[in-house]
Amino acid sequence: MSDLPRTPSPRRIAYDVLSAVRESDAYANLLLPVRLERSGLSSADAALATELTYGTLRMRGYYDAVIRIAAHREIDQIEPAVRDLLRLGAHQLLSMRVPSHAAVNETVTVAAQAIGRDRVGFVNGVLRGIARTKPEKWRERVLADAGSRDEAIAELGSHPVWIVRALRQALTAERRPRTDVEAELEALLEADNTAPRVNLVALPGGPGVPDGAEPDPYSPYGFTMPGDPFRLVRDSGGWVRVQDEGSQLAALALVAARPVRAGERWLDLCAGPGGKAAVLGAEALRGGARLVANEIVPARAGLVRNAVTPLGDAVEVVEGDGRGIPAEHAGQFDRVLLDAPCTGLGALRRRPESRWRKQPRDVAELERLQASLIDAAVEALRPGGILAYVTCSPHLGETRIAVAEALKRHPGVLEELPTQEILQGAVKQPLDLAGDPAQVQLWPHRHNTDAMFIALLRKA
8 A cells, every 4th residue: 555645635545545445454444533633634624535435435336337337347357456546536426526527637646646657547538438427327327237136236236246135135034014125125225325423322320311412212322412422432431432223222132131130140252342341331330230241352352341441340351262151150140142243244334345345155154153152152141041142234144043043952941032022121212123023133224223133032
């Protein structure tokens, strides 16, 4: 990746972040704020760089289809750095109110700085070709050029085909009466491509939701805030955190499964980076319970410690592989939260680059890990203890099938609880839920949350 120029432009910053995402699997949500802070850009230019970066990452699949047609060659036949620039230019031409000449000329300037003048002519020619056709006509051309219906849906909705099929299967499994699954799928893809607002949580037992906030519709502790929400987080002493409403509901479902008794022991088996552990720890502190938060990765364990700082002795953070419960902890916990490692297909609106990194083979590997972690969680529970199995993915292999297989592996030991009824009793207004009453599937297009899956199970 090229060094930043002395006075970087928003487009140069966006290009460099796109390059880092491609070259070193960087996370845009971690790298971009650092680049912006170092750049000294005005707030308006920083906002432009943010839109250029995330918009390009979200709609990469669609822009690749447009570039393929405009360049008269397959996308993988174009040099990766040139692809990044063409995608950046396509986003300005097709999805932003940037004059065509400015979008082309400014992107060509970045190309000259970043990849050398010998390839500038190709970038200029392709972008001018895109600019000659109106955005709505490009959608028609992409649709006509697609090889199949699923490919057309995937390209127009900017998701890999295998993810489109997995999302359709998950929507179909809900068996909603009189529901057009294809219309829902289109709405879901659109929601994944819409930048969400920064959602916050005021940990229970703290100062509470601040004045001037807009409360979340479901979580009693969630809200959004006008202005700079991160300043509120910094000034809160740890009592206010950034957290999606769906993640809050996943933690609250475990708390609401039955009344909390003083002296209970809880376990967060895969606690990093600590958002759900903070909510659980705050609820444990209020109810006289104690939480053990386990995390295998030391750096993420550090994030958990930071997240639970205001809760004092109510939370103990430990480091270890959740698949191996120490003998002294077997059968010792009244509640276990297993927020299992997963594909993250439920959070594509927040981490748009992840959709291009995941492959179908990743699901099988994760399913084996999830099964091992469920078995460990069952071992950790006391008789009568409750497990909340949670994933930030709607993929059936990571959700409904994972639960069904767990019930088969533990016959007479695990039983399902009415998760939908329990969660409905903990939220401020009813959730629109469907499918198996023992399971909850949240959706970005329906609930404006990440696509969290929640299943409550009891050890008999």
